[in-house]
Amino acid sequence: MGPVSPGVWKSSGTLADGREIIYFDESPGLGRAEVPDTRPLQPIPGPGGEPDAGLRWDALRGEWVVIAAARQDRTFLPPPGECPLDPSRPGRPTEIPAPDYDVVVFENRFPSLRGAGHWPPETVPEGSGLGSDSPQRNRSAATPPETGGVAGRPAYGRCEVVCFTSDHEGSFAGLSPRRARTVVEAWADRTTALGAMDGIAQVYCFENRGEEIGVTLHHPHGQIYGFPFVTPRTATMLAEAQRYAEQTQGNLFDDLVAGEIAAGTRIVTRNEHWTAFVPAAARWPFEVQLFPARRVPDIPALDDAERTAFCDIYLEVLHRLDGLFGLALPYIAAWHQAPGRDEFARREFGLHLQVLSVRRAPGKLKYLAGTESGMGVWINDVLPEEAAQRLREAG
Amino acid sequence: MGPVSPGVWKSSGTLADGREIIYFDESPGLGRAEVPDTRPLQPIPGPGGEPDAGLRWDALRGEWVVIAAARQDRTFLPPPGECPLDPSRPGRPTEIPAPDYDVVVFENRFPSLRGAGHWPPETVPEGSGLGSDSPQRNRSAATPPETGGVAGRPAYGRCEVVCFTSDHEGSFAGLSPRRARTVVEAWADRTTALGAMDGIAQVYCFENRGEEIGVTLHHPHGQIYGFPFVTPRTATMLAEAQRYAEQTQGNLFDDLVAGEIAAGTRIVTRNEHWTAFVPAAARWPFEVQLFPARRVPDIPALDDAERTAFCDIYLEVLHRLDGLFGLALPYIAAWHQAPGRDEFARREFGLHLQVLSVRRAPGKLKYLAGTESGMGVWINDVLPEEAAQRLREAG
Numbered sequence: 001m002g003p004v005s006p007g008v009w010k011s012s013g014t015l016a017d018g019r020e021i022i023y024f025d026e027s028p029g030l031g032r033a034e035v036p037d038t039r040p041l042q043p044i045p046g047p048g049g050e051p052d053a054g055l056r057w058d059a060l061r062g063e064w065v066v067i068a069a070a071r072q073d074r075t076f077l078p079p080p081g082e083c084p085l086d087p088s089r090p091g092r093p094t095e096i097p098a099p100d101y102d103v104v105v106f107e108n109r110f111p112s113l114r115g116a117g118h119w120p121p122e123t124v125p126e127g128s129g130l131g132s133d134s135p136q137r138n139r140s141a142a143t144p145p146e147t148g149g150v151a152g153r154p155a156y157g158r159c160e161v162v163c164f165t166s167d168h169e170g171s172f173a174g175l176s177p178r179r180a181r182t183v184v185e186a187w188a189d190r191t192t193a194l195g196a197m198d199g200i201a202q203v204y205c206f207e208n209r210g211e212e213i214g215v216t217l218h219h220p221h222g223q224i225y226g227f228p229f230v231t232p233r234t235a236t237m238l239a240e241a242q243r244y245a246e247q248t249q250g251n252l253f254d255d256l257v258a259g260e261i262a263a264g265t266r267i268v269t270r271n272e273h274w275t276a277f278v279p280a281a282a283r284w285p286f287e288v289q290l291f292p293a294r295r296v297p298d299i300p301a302l303d304d305a306e307r308t309a310f311c312d313i314y315l316e317v318l319h320r321l322d323g324l325f326g327l328a329l330p331y332i333a334a335w336h337q338a339p340g341r342d343e344f345a346r347r348e349f350g351l352h353l354q355v356l357s358v359r360r361a362p363g364k365l366k367y368l369a370g371t372e373s374g375m376g377v378w379i380n381d382v383l384p385e386e387a388a389q390r391l392r393e394a395g
Numbered sequence: 396m397g398p399v400s401p402g403v404w405k406s407s408g409t410l411a412d413g414r415e416i417i418y419f420d421e422s423p424g425l426g427r428a429e430v431p432d433t434r435p436l437q438p439i440p441g442p443g444g445e446p447d448a449g450l451r452w453d454a455l456r457g458e459w460v461v462i463a464a465a466r467q468d469r470t471f472l473p474p475p476g477e478c479p480l481d482p483s484r485p486g487r488p489t490e491i492p493a494p495d496y497d498v499v500v501f502e503n504r505f506p507s508l509r510g511a512g513h514w515p516p517e518t519v520p521e522g523s524g525l526g527s528d529s530p531q532r533n534r535s536a537a538t539p540p541e542t543g544g545v546a547g548r549p550a551y552g553r554c555e556v557v558c559f560t561s562d563h564e565g566s567f568a569g570l571s572p573r574r575a576r577t578v579v580e581a582w583a584d585r586t587t588a589l590g591a592m593d594g595i596a597q598v599y600c601f602e603n604r605g606e607e608i609g610v611t612l613h614h615p616h617g618q619i620y621g622f623p624f625v626t627p628r629t630a631t632m633l634a635e636a637q638r639y640a641e642q643t644q645g646n647l648f649d650d651l652v653a654g655e656i657a658a659g660t661r662i663v664t665r666n667e668h669w670t671a672f673v674p675a676a677a678r679w680p681f682e683v684q685l686f687p688a689r690r691v692p693d694i695p696a697l698d699d700a701e702r703t704a705f706c707d708i709y710l711e712v713l714h715r716l717d718g719l720f721g722l723a724l725p726y727i728a729a730w731h732q733a734p735g736r737d738e739f740a741r742r743e744f745g746l747h748l749q750v751l752s753v754r755r756a757p758g759k760l761k762y763l764a765g766t767e768s769g770m771g772v773w774i775n776d777v778l779p780e781e782a783a784q785r786l787r788e789a790g
Contacts, residue, residue, distance in 0.1 A: 060674075065772075069775075069777060112774045223765065236771075240457045280452075280547075281453035332764060334768070336769075373727050374599070374731075375628045377458075377459070377628075379460075
């Protein structure tokens, strides 16, 4: 296959169990996708093959919950030299058959959602928001919950892993701008590819970094989920944006960013195409949102200059976060994208990246305790203006 | 003051800084509330006295977030012998002036919400749901967010601490049924008292237990919050109950419990007045919900027999949870009560206790990572039917 953008070449292969692997190379003709996976893996299970997995309807909250009991056996903090995300070496085959890679994406071996790209989504949940413009995008509005047994559906969808570098000891913050850009190309490509699959309502690119938030593999990597429903968070944002549009004829995302720029007190850094700020109602000790100056619905809609400028500002933000306490900060980086098939969302949603950290001081973490887990009320011990000030001074 | 119920005597005093303390004694005439607080404390700050605290409006999610920067200095895992929740000894005054207590409640010295009971709530947030029957109970629907500066309000409300026993090494699971009942009386009393205060929309009784979820004091205790708004979680449940009632003419809580009893596979234990089950769409590795057989809106509405039966079943559930791995399980216990001034909620909401644990195996915790924190999609690695089975076999 040819370049997905200037300087990035894509090629696809198949792992021994039938999963797809996609290489994003920074030079052409490497033939990595042709390296065979020599492991004696069982083929991935077909539809209905995993009875301990499924979507369950939480009737009290009107949301789907993913049950993925089979994942209890997933790889947990492997010792050095046994990382499944390293390239393969003679005698030690890993998830990546090639002897080296730049950026590589493959289907998760222990997925919580599966099937998309392999079999048809006959079993996609009702009320998933497919083609719908309803504010209750994540709701199964038509059917009252079967409170007796289990109101459930197969856990249809797709889970992919994105390795940012073959260097086991690296991190996203340590990537070159060129490599970060290759990751952006991979995110864009996968957003388009998964979004085009039948039964996928929303594509979510994210990174969990640090044992403090439960990361089970240290190798620098992120994940991409294709959800069969519009997620609760996105549904809420869309409902708020819709309400805001009706009340003000304005766009919530545009006005929010304009307001932050006007206020100035929570800005961390800016460049021509992006603004990074601590939100006024930050929920986490350190939380930064990155918005492009030009509102777009998703990563594929970013143009060349915006992609390049994103890499610059994001690497700077990550360096500032690591500089806060002089240690690698645990974080979650979450791309908020418009659902692919929601017309209002395509028109009104504003793509942004949310980076949040659970660390509030060296040796102290923010926990979700009774108010957050029980009532959904977040209590933040750090003043957002002070967090922004400290991030401006850090790094 | 007299008995709040047969066998429980209540008396109130004032701490040196003006905070209220309320003793719930299991015998009369002890005079504990008359023991003076000899500490040289500064009076608690008045309205506007804490500029680093406040409610901030999260415009993207339509929710209030509590900023409580002053709390960064709160007591953090004090060494043995310096616990502020022990009774006072000669030469070592604590938060509890009396030399002993059964159950005692006092206003939190490091509150995230404050003012209720001390000054009038001129500054209570709009859209707090006071007297309203709107489905958007936690929303500031009238005003578009002031996205420029900070759309905020004072953090008005009330935070109380409930000590379950003067035994520093105890736990709720270790209480006698008699003592557990005294705690129930304290919860009922405080729910009524806080709910009657101007500006309080909802009363929330809960316990955080275990360092794994960020507990900063080991002494067995819980907390009670008086919120100036209906919380997001409760607002969601009420909206779902309202939708369910419109579609089926039934009650969501009643049908949910009846369904669980009919299914049977997720029941942990039952007695005449209560049912404890793992919810079909459990979000946490071990999560138990306890519902009374007779639907009531809140703890004060439980009758004598129901209160006694609650203590029996809850102590049993806690013993089973601790028996799972043979270690004291970290948990959050969250009482879901109807907001006091919401007519629909008074009529239709079903009081229940939710107990959830972040521990999925010895040495393994459930973390809220990218899917939960970013998208609001919970992934649970433990099959709810298996969790129920293990809890039935434990303890």
